[in-house]
Amino acid sequence: HPAVNHVKESIAVPIIPARDTPVDLHIQVFVGFKSSTLFHVFELTRPLPMFSMYMMIENAPDQEPKGFVTFYLNERIPRALAWINHNFLLAQEYAPTAPSLYVTFLAIRNDTRLIIKMQNNGQITIQTDDMELAGNVIQSMCKFLNIDDLQTTGDFPHELEILQKLFSEIEEYQIARQRISSDMAEHSNIIRSFLIRAEDARLLGDISCMKRNYIDLLNLNRDLIHGYKIRCTNHEELMKKLRYLNQMVQKAGNLRFGKYKTIAINQCRAAIKANNAQLLIKTIKTGSV
Structure with missing residues (x-):
């Protein structure tokens, strides 16, 4: 049992998934008195989305990555928003009112930026200097939106x-x-x-x-x-x-x-x-x- 001066009402445990993949988080907490031989067990299961290591931040057009990939989808912006809310760990549902989509995420692992843009004509641009991350975003988006084939162009x-x-x-x-x-x-x-x-x-x-x-x-x-x-x-x-x-x-x-x-x-x-x-x-x- 920890010392009295180390006992707190809350505990923070860093969880850092090594790769961008969905993770099921299984938590077991044992609760009891200091001298207890039997403990009450609390169990909780929480799924972490694929891009849980990316934090939404303010847009900064002057700090955009040079790498990008762009493509067209026959989808509306609300569908892209549904994908973002499903695959990113957000404090609250993201629902912008602007006519186009422009959202910036910060990668917690390496402090790089991921920018996702979408126009009303279905053009989507993913900006990042990490080609692997761009590929993961595209694969996830295509599976979520049930897209069969997708051709893209880009530069890294x-x-x-x-x-x-x-x-x-x-x-x-x-x-x-x-x-x-x-x-x-x-x-x-x-x-x-x-x-x-x-x-x-x-x-x-x-x-x-x-x-x-x-x-x-x-x-x-x-x-x-x-x-x-x-x-x-x-x-x-x-x-x-x-x-x-x-x-x-x-x-x-x-x-x-x-x-x-x-x-x-x-x-x-x-x-x-x-x-x-x-x-x-x-x-x-x-x-x-």
Whole structure:
């Protein structure tokens, strides 16, 4: 039991979901006297919506994120409001009176902004520098509104700049890997020749020549082991880059829904196979070539 000076009438427990996903919160509270052996149990279940880690804040047009994705829906603004009220943790129901929708959320995890806009003609713009978050919003919205297929266009300058650099790094790693493999193959041939010379010298009784060849063989073997370690490190880094590249493809796919999601993923993979960074970036922006 806590000390008397630590006892309070309320308790605050931080709950931080690691990902944007609906969470069922199950609470059990045991209540009793300090000397009690039996406690009264209070149970409560509270669902947390998918975007519970985003707090509604005042709009600030001068602080809008540069990344965005835009699309058109054959829906009215009240339907979008219903989705917002269902998927965000709000103190009270959000019901603006303006003719268009403009709402800003602050991500509690990293202090970034998420802005959702909707015009009367059905155009929706989601502004955020996090492509994964934009994809999660689109997937959630399409499922809530029962949309079968959705094509979008957008741009995420920061992440696409990283992607451009990543492509160059992958190419450098692949070139380095080929060079290291070639060097290792060459060293293997030289080692074989040193070994043959050393054995020939041993059979001929030329001990000094044998020692010299074995010393050269030892040094070359050390170089070969060092090259192998470099190759392993290079391979690990290359795999990290390729995994990140695959994650970018999945993010690009999640910016669309239905058949357009499949098309975008296939086009991205085709661009990667062709080693065409510009085509990949264009596909991420437009969803097609």
